[in-house]
Amino acid sequence: MCGIIGVIGHNKVSSLLIEGLKRLEYRGYDSAGIATLLNGKIDRRRSLGKIENLKRLLKKSPIKGNVGIGHTRWATHGIPSKTNAHPHSSGDVAVVHNGIIENYDELRKKLEKKKFIFESDTDTEVIAHLISYYLKKNLSPLKATITALKKVEGAFALGIIFSGINNYLICAKRGSPLAIGKGKNCNYIGSDSIALAPLTQKLCYLNEGDIAEITSKDFRVYNQNGKRVKRSITTTSLAKNKIKMGGYNHFMEKEIFEQPAVIGDALKYFIDTKKKKLLIPSFAKKIKKIKEIYIAACGTSYHASLIGKYWLEKYANIKTEVDIASEFRYRNIINIKNSLGIFLSQSGETADTLAVLRYFNQQKGKTLGIINSAESSIARESNNVMETHAGPEIGVASTKAFTTQLVALGALTLFMANFNKTMGRNEINKLSNALVEAPGQISKILKMDNIFHKIATNIKNAKNVLYIGRGTNYPVALEGALKLKEISYIHAEGYPAGEIKHGPIALVEKGVPVIVIAPSDQLIDKTISNVEELLSRGAKIIFISDKKGIKKINNKKITTICLPESHEIISPILYSIPVQLIAYHTAVLKGTDVD
Numbered sequence: 001m002c003g004i005i006g007v008i009g010h011n012k013v014s015s016l017l018i019e020g021l022k023r024l025e026y027r028g029y030d031s032a033g034i035a036t037l038l039n040g041k042i043d044r045r046r047s048l049g050k051i052e053n054l055k056r057l058l059k060k061s062p063i064k065g066n067v068g069i070g071h072t073r074w075a076t077h078g079i080p081s082k083t084n085a086h087p088h089s090s091g092d093v094a095v096v097h098n099g100i101i102e103n104y105d106e107l108r109k110k111l112e113k114k115k116f117i118f119e120s121d122t123d124t125e126v127i128a129h130l131i132s133y134y135l136k137k138n139l140s141p142l143k144a145t146i147t148a149l150k151k152v153e154g155a156f157a158l159g160i161i162f163s164g165i166n167n168y169l170i171c172a173k174r175g176s177p178l179a180i181g182k183g184k185n186c187n188y189i190g191s192d193s194i195a196l197a198p199l200t201q202k203l204c205y206l207n208e209g210d211i212a213e214i215t216s217k218d219f220r221v222y223n224q225n226g227k228r229v230k231r232s233i234t235t236t237s238l239a240k241n242k243i244k245m246g247g248y249n250h251f252m253e254k255e256i257f258e259q260p261a262v263i264g265d266a267l268k269y270f271i272d273t274k275k276k277k278l279l280i281p282s283f284a285k286k287i288k289k290i291k292e293i294y295i296a297a298c299g300t301s302y303h304a305s306l307i308g309k310y311w312l313e314k315y316a317n318i319k320t321e322v323d324i325a326s327e328f329r330y331r332n333i334i335n336i337k338n339s340l341g342i343f344l345s346q347s348g349e350t351a352d353t354l355a356v357l358r359y360f361n362q363q364k365g366k367t368l369g370i371i372n373s374a375e376s377s378i379a380r381e382s383n384n385v386m387e388t389h390a391g392p393e394i395g396v397a398s399t400k401a402f403t404t405q406l407v408a409l410g411a412l413t414l415f416m417a418n419f420n421k422t423m424g425r426n427e428i429n430k431l432s433n434a435l436v437e438a439p440g441q442i443s444k445i446l447k448m449d450n451i452f453h454k455i456a457t458n459i460k461n462a463k464n465v466l467y468i469g470r471g472t473n474y475p476v477a478l479e480g481a482l483k484l485k486e487i488s489y490i491h492a493e494g495y496p497a498g499e500i501k502h503g504p505i506a507l508v509e510k511g512v513p514v515i516v517i518a519p520s521d522q523l524i525d526k527t528i529s530n531v532e533e534l535l536s537r538g539a540k541i542i543f544i545s546d547k548k549g550i551k552k553i554n555n556k557k558i559t560t561i562c563l564p565e566s567h568e569i570i571s572p573i574l575y576s577i578p579v580q581l582i583a584y585h586t587a588v589l590k591g592t593d594v595d
C-alpha cells in the first residue's frame with residue numbers, strides 16, 4: 001500500500017505528479033497529496049479520499065514548480081484525514097514516506113522536548129522534524145538526511161524536497177521499494193516501474209540503505225554511511241500500452257479474462273507446448289539434490305504456496321513447509337544448508353517475504369524467487385528466479401498473478417519429480433499435458449460469466465460467507481474468501497471441509513451462503529457428507545464441481561455450477577476462476593471500488 005512519485009526538471013510537475021499518483025491507485029489508499037517547490041518555497045495540497053478530490057482542490061488552488069513529490073497514503077499511524085495525509089513538512093523540509101517507523105514514539109518525545117510541534121498523528125512527521133533538526137545544525141541536506149536516518153528504525157522509501165534549494169531532491173530506501181527514473185533534462189522517483197512507465201523506460205533500482213541526490217540533469221547515489229556508490233541503469237520491460245484497461249469495466253475484470261493468455265505465455269517457458277514435454281531451465285539443475293523446501297509468502301501468494309506444498313510432496317516426494325512470511329521471519333529456522341527457500345511475491349517487493357529471503361542468503365542457503373517482476377528486489381537478491389510472466393497487475397486483488405504462480409509451482413514440481421525419479425517419463429508428460437490444457441479449460445469457464453453474476457446477486461446482501469474445500473482446493477477456499485472480503489467487504493472465511501464440524505459450523509444459520517469447492521476427486525464423498533451437515537442447519541449451498549461430482553448431489557436446495565472435468569493437478573487453477581468472478585461481480589453489485 002501507499003505510493004510515491006517525484007519529478008524534477010519539468011515545468012508541468014503538478015500534472016505529472018497527479019498522473020503518477022493515478023497509476024499508483026491500484027495500491028489502495030485513503031488520502032493523497034503533493035508538494036512542489038517554486039522560487040525556493042514549498043507549497044502543499046492534500047486531500048482526504050480519492051485523487052479526484054485532490055484534482056478538484058488543485059483546480060481551485062493550483063500550485064506550480066519544477067520540483068515536486070506526491071503520495072497516496074494507506075493509514076498506519078493516525079486516522080485517514082487531511083492532516084495525516086502526506087507530504088509532511090517541518091521548517092524547510094517536505095517529505096513523502098512509504099513504510100513504518102518503528103521507534104517513532106521515542107523519537108517524537110525527544111523532538112517535542114526540543115520544541116518541535118507535531119501537527120499529525122503519523123510516524124512520518126518524525127522524519128521531517130529530524131531532518132529539519134540537523135539542518136538547523138548547519139549540516140547540508142545530504143548529511144542532515146543521512147544523520148537523521150541513522151536514528152530511524154523501521155522501513156522507508158522517502159522523497160524529500162528543501163525550501164531555498166531549487167533543482168534538488170533527495171530520495172532514500174530501506175525495506176520499501178524505490179526507483180529513480182532517468183529522463184532527458186528531467187528525472188523522477190517512483191514506488192515502482194508502473195508509476196514511471198509513461199515517463200521513462202530507464203530505471204535505477206536503489207539498493208538497501210541507499211540515499212540519492214537528484215537534479216534535473218543527473219543523480220548521485222550514496223550508501224547509508226554517505227560513501228558514493230555506483231548503481232546500474234536498466235531498461236524496464238514495462239510499456240505504457242500494457243497498463244490500459246482495454247474496454248473492460250475494471251482492471252480486475254480485465255486481469256481475470258487475461259488468464260488464458262498469460263497462463264499460456266507462462267507455460268511456454270516451462271513446457272514445449274507442441275511436444276508437451278518439460279523444458280528444464282538451467283537453474284533447476286542446481287537444486288536437484290534438495291531434500292527439503294521452505295516456502296515463505298503473504299496473502300494470495302501464501303495460498304498458492306499451500307497448493308505448491310501438496311504438489312511437491314505428492315509428486316516429487318520432497319518435504320515442504322509453508323509459512324506466512326511475517327511469521328516465518330521471526331522463527332528459529334534449523335539447518336537450512338541442504339534446503340531450498342522459495343519466495344513467492346507478485347510484486348517482488350513484499351517486505352516480510354524479502355526479509356526471509358535475506359535471512360536465507362545470510363545463512364548461505366539456496367534460494368528461488370517466484371515473481372512477476374524481473375526488476376524487483378526479490379528477483380535481484382534470489383540465487384535463482386522463475387518469472388510468472390503475468391504482466392502488470394493493476395487490480396488490488398491479485399488474480400492472474402495467482403494462477404501463473406500456480407503454473408510456475410506446477411512446473412517446478414515436475415522438474416523436481418524428474419530429478420528425483422518419483423514418476424516415470426510417461427506420467428510426467430501426462431501432467432505436463434494437463435498443465436498445457438489449462439488455458440483452454442479456463443476459456444470455457446470464462447464463458448460462464450453470467451452464471452457467476454447470478455450467484456453474486458444471491459450473496460451480495462450476506463453478512464457472512466463460508467468457503468470450504470479439501471486437498472489442493474482448501475487453499476482455493478481460502479483464496480475465495482480473501483477475494484470476497486478484499487473487494488466487497490463481506491466477511492468471509494475459508495475452511496478445510498473436514499474442519500467444519502470442529503467449530504465453524506456454529507457460524508452457520510439459515511440462509512448463510514457456503515461455497516463448496518469440490519472437483520470429483522478421491523475426497524468428494526467426504527465433502528458431500530460435510531455439505532449434508534451444513535444443509536441440516538439451513539445453509540445456502542453453492543456447489544462447484546464437474547459432471548461426475550454434481551451427479552452425486554441430489555438435492556434441489558443446492559445451487560450447482562458445473563466446470564469442465566480436469567486432471568487433479570490443474571483443478572485448483574481452474575476452480576480459482578469461479579471464486580474470482582463471484583467476488584468481482586459481488587463487489588460491482590454492492591458498488592464498492594473494485595480496483
